[in-house]
Structure formats: C-alpha cells, structure tokens
Amino acid sequence: MPELPEVETTARLIQPHLVGRVVEAARVNWLRTLGGLSASRFERAVIGAQVRAVGRRAKWVVMELERDGEGAGALLVHLRMTGRLVVEPAESDPGPWARVALGLDGGRELRFLDVRKFGRMLFVEDPLAHFVELGPEPLGESFTAEWLSRELRARRRALKPLLLDQTFVAGLGNIYVDESLFAAGLHPLRRSDTVTPERARVLHAAIQRILAEAIEREGSSFDVFYRTPEGQPGAYQHLFQVYGRDGSACNVCGRVITKLVVGQRGTHVCTRCQPKPRAR
Numbered sequence: 001m002p003e004l005p006e007v008e009t010t011a012r013l014i015q016p017h018l019v020g021r022v023v024e025a026a027r028v029n030w031l032r033t034l035g036g037l038s039a040s041r042f043e044r045a046v047i048g049a050q051v052r053a054v055g056r057r058a059k060w061v062v063m064e065l066e067r068d069g070e071g072a073g074a075l076l077v078h079l080r081m082t083g084r085l086v087v088e089p090a091e092s093d094p095g096p097w098a099r100v101a102l103g104l105d106g107g108r109e110l111r112f113l114d115v116r117k118f119g120r121m122l123f124v125e126d127p128l129a130h131f132v133e134l135g136p137e138p139l140g141e142s143f144t145a146e147w148l149s150r151e152l153r154a155r156r157r158a159l160k161p162l163l164l165d166q167t168f169v170a171g172l173g174n175i176y177v178d179e180s181l182f183a184a185g186l187h188p189l190r191r192s193d194t195v196t197p198e199r200a201r202v203l204h205a206a207i208q209r210i211l212a213e214a215i216e217r218e219g220s221s222f223d224v225f226y227r228t229p230e231g232q233p234g235a236y237q238h239l240f241q242v243y244g245r246d247g248s249a250c251n252v253c254g255r256v257i258t259k260l261v262v263g264q265r266g267t268h269v270c271t272r273c274q275p276k277p278r279a280r
Contacts, residue, residue, distance in 0.1 A: 083119030
C-alpha cells in the first residue's frame with residue numbers, strides 16, 4: 001500500500017496540472033470508489049468547482065475546491081493497494097481501470113485508476129473534520145524529538161504497532177517503519193516506554209531522514225502497481241536495508257535478515273543490529 005512518500009510524490013506531480021482548473025464533467029465507473037456517496041451527489045459537488053490547492057495529509061491526497069472564491073469542500077483520495085492518479089488528455093484511452101474521471105477545462109482529465117478497486121475518492125465538506133483523529137505529520141513542525149520521546153514513554157505498546165497507528169503518527173506504513181527501526185537499532189517488539197530520550201532522538205532523526213530520501217526518489221516500487229502519475233517507478237526500494245530482504249545478509253553486520261509477524265504485519269529485522277528486548 002502506498003505510504004507517505006508515494007502519496008506525497010503523487011500530490012506534488014499532479015498539483016501543477018490541477019490548481020486553477022475547473023471541473024467541467026464527472027464520470028463514475030465504480031460507485032464504491034465514492035465511499036457511499038451517490039454518483040449524482042458527487043457530480044453536483046464537484047462539477048463547476050475550481051481546484052484551489054493540492055496537498056497531502058497522512059496517506060490521503062487532498063484537493064481543496066472553491067466556488068466564487070469561497071471554499072467548497074475537498075476531494076480526498078486514498079490509493080490503497082493499486083490506486084493511481086493521472087492527468088491525461090481527455091481524448092486519450094483511459095484503459096479498463098479508470099474508476100472515476102473528472103473532466104477539466106483545458107481538455108484534460110484527472111483519472112483515478114485502480115486495478116483492485118480498493119481505493120477511494122471521497123468528497124467531504126470539511127477535510128479538517130475528516131482528519132481530526134490523525135496524529136501529527138512526521139515531517140511537520142509538531143513532530144519533534146522531544147514530543148516523540150514523551151509520547152513513547154507515555155504508552156506501553158510494542159514499537160512497530162504504535163508507529164503504524166495513524167492516531168499516533170500519520171502517514172507511516174510497513175516499509176518505512178521497518179526501515180526506520182533498523183536505522184535506529186530498535187527491535188519492533190521493544191516496548192515504547194523503555195525507549196530512552198537519547199534513542200528516541202535517533203529514531204526521530206531516522207524517520208525524518210528516510211522519509212525525505214524516499215520522497216526525493218519518488219517513493220518505493222516494490223511491486224508492479226505503484227507508479228508515479230507520470231508512469232515512472234519509484235527508486236527508494238534500491239536503498240532498502242531490511243524491508244523485503246529476508247534471507248539476505250544485513251549490509252551492516254552480515255547476519256541474515258529475518259521476517260517476523262508483528263501485529264499481523266510482515267516485519268523485517270536484523271536480530272544483531274536490533275537486539276530483541278528481554279522478557280519483563
């Protein structure tokens with residue numbers, strides 16, 4: 001499933017093609033993509049609206065709309081497993097996987113392609129209300145090393161499930177949690193309240209560095225599905241230290257990377273670089 005770097009890449013690449021454009025038409029080919037809204041209500045909400053801004057919150061692409069200079073809700077897109085957003089000439093063949101298409105002034109379409117149909121394109125009147133339960137952005141100003149240390153010690157949870165919890169930190173997923181914990185030398189089963197302030201600072205720096213590097217490389221294409229809006233694969237997968245490398249030697253110490261199941265998620269770890277916590 002695309003995580004923060006992949007969603008950030010998508011938002012950045014479609015933004016120049018969307019801001020200032022007016023939605024002139026809407027075509028819905030798979031109703032469930034709208035998350036329960038009828039096609040007619042969706043069309044009334046978006047047709048005639050202008051795209052004010054394009055950004056990201058957690059794992060959602062956020063497209064703010066306006067009418068006559070006033071806010072008019074937002075389109076929120078979650079790519080899930082196989083979703084892609086592309087902006088293409090309206091006369092081009094959208095292919096078999098276009099679930100929603102928005103016709104824009106200027107002769108182009110914003111298309112939501114989704115092979116497995118798990119993705120969502122929602123219209124909401126108040127995006128802030130939709131995101132009210134999310135935790136801070138790991139690249140945002142409120143996500144400081146001091147905040148992370150304090151909040152880790154305030155909980156008694158295994159590190160990996162806690163970092164995957166979107167109400168704790170928004171946007172992290174399986175790939176970048178595994179990579180960050182390895183970089184910080186922390187075992188995914190280590191209890192959060194045992195992490196010292198010094199080690200929390202190392203983890204904080206690892207999270208921010210790895211996310212920034214992944215964004216710079218336009219995300220990770222670890223399967224055939226993730227491609228940028230321009231059709232290119234990401235490149236961060238070539239820098240993976242543990243994720244998907246079970247059975248291979250650790251690049252730091254040479255021990256074989258192992259795969260565990262933590263919180264029902266496949267988890268990759270070097271047991272030498274990330275010592276298993278002692279039983280309490």
